[in-house]
Amino acid sequence: MANSDHDERGFFGEQAAAPIKRDPAPEKPHYLGHRDRLRERFSASGDALADYELLELLLFRLIPRADTKPVAKALLGRFGTLAEVLGAPASLLQETKGIGPAVALDLKIIAASARRMARGEISGREILSSWNLVLDYCRAAMAFEEREQFRILFLDKKNVLIADEVQQQGTVDHTPVYPREVIKRALELSATAIVLVHNHPSGDPTPSRADIDMTKTIIETAKPLGIAVHDHIIIGKKGFASMKGLLLI
Structure with missing residues (x-):
């Protein structure tokens, strides 16, 4: 009969447990902290933000998983002002890297909403x-x-x-x-x-x-x-x- 000191129970019981390898925690994208800070600044100062910062705030919702600062600056570099970005045709907006058909349409919806608000200001006056x-x-x-x-x-x-x-x-x-x-x-x-x-x-x-x-x-x-x-x-x-x-x- 085999020595009980060498059966499988003793063998496995005496082995040092192999360390469990864990994947390192994913690094938080740098732009997430920037988004939080920019939202806080808007809450505190509103219209004091620059055009590119207001455009970034709009793009946060439209482009949820990317750094939107380069996109906002590229749009302003192409069209000039926030008003000109919102007034630009969807086809031209899409020529900017990072702006696809869905985001271009959303920007046009925002522009239409702004026009509707401006018209409401003169209705009945x-x-x-x-x-x-x-x-x-x-x-x-x-x-x-x-x-x-x-x-x-x-x-x-x-x-x-x-x-x-x-x-x-x-x-x-x-x-x-x-x-x-x-x-x-x-x-x-x-x-x-x-x-x-x-x-x-x-x-x-x-x-x-x-x-x-x-x-x-x-x-x-x-x-x-x-x-x-x-x-x-x-x-x-x-x-x-x-x-x-x-x-x-």
């Missing part, structure tokens, strides 16, 4: 006493469009906004405008005043000779029908021009 809000809304709605748009703000007798409509959309440097159609729509809405707005995709809001002549034709057509043209605003990427302010009408 007396337009002439809320002029800066009107300009903010028009810039948000039109400044970064790639093609010209001709927009009309229709007002009632108290100069409160009745409707806001894009009547025509043209090319990069021209929009056909038909004065009779402008007045026809004003009569349909029972508007007693209008504000004309269009954008210059080139970025320069300086009125052209054609812009001035067209505006004067609309004024002459509207006046006998009791419809006032308060202004014609031209929106550019970096600013705006008021024909009334420039004494052109």
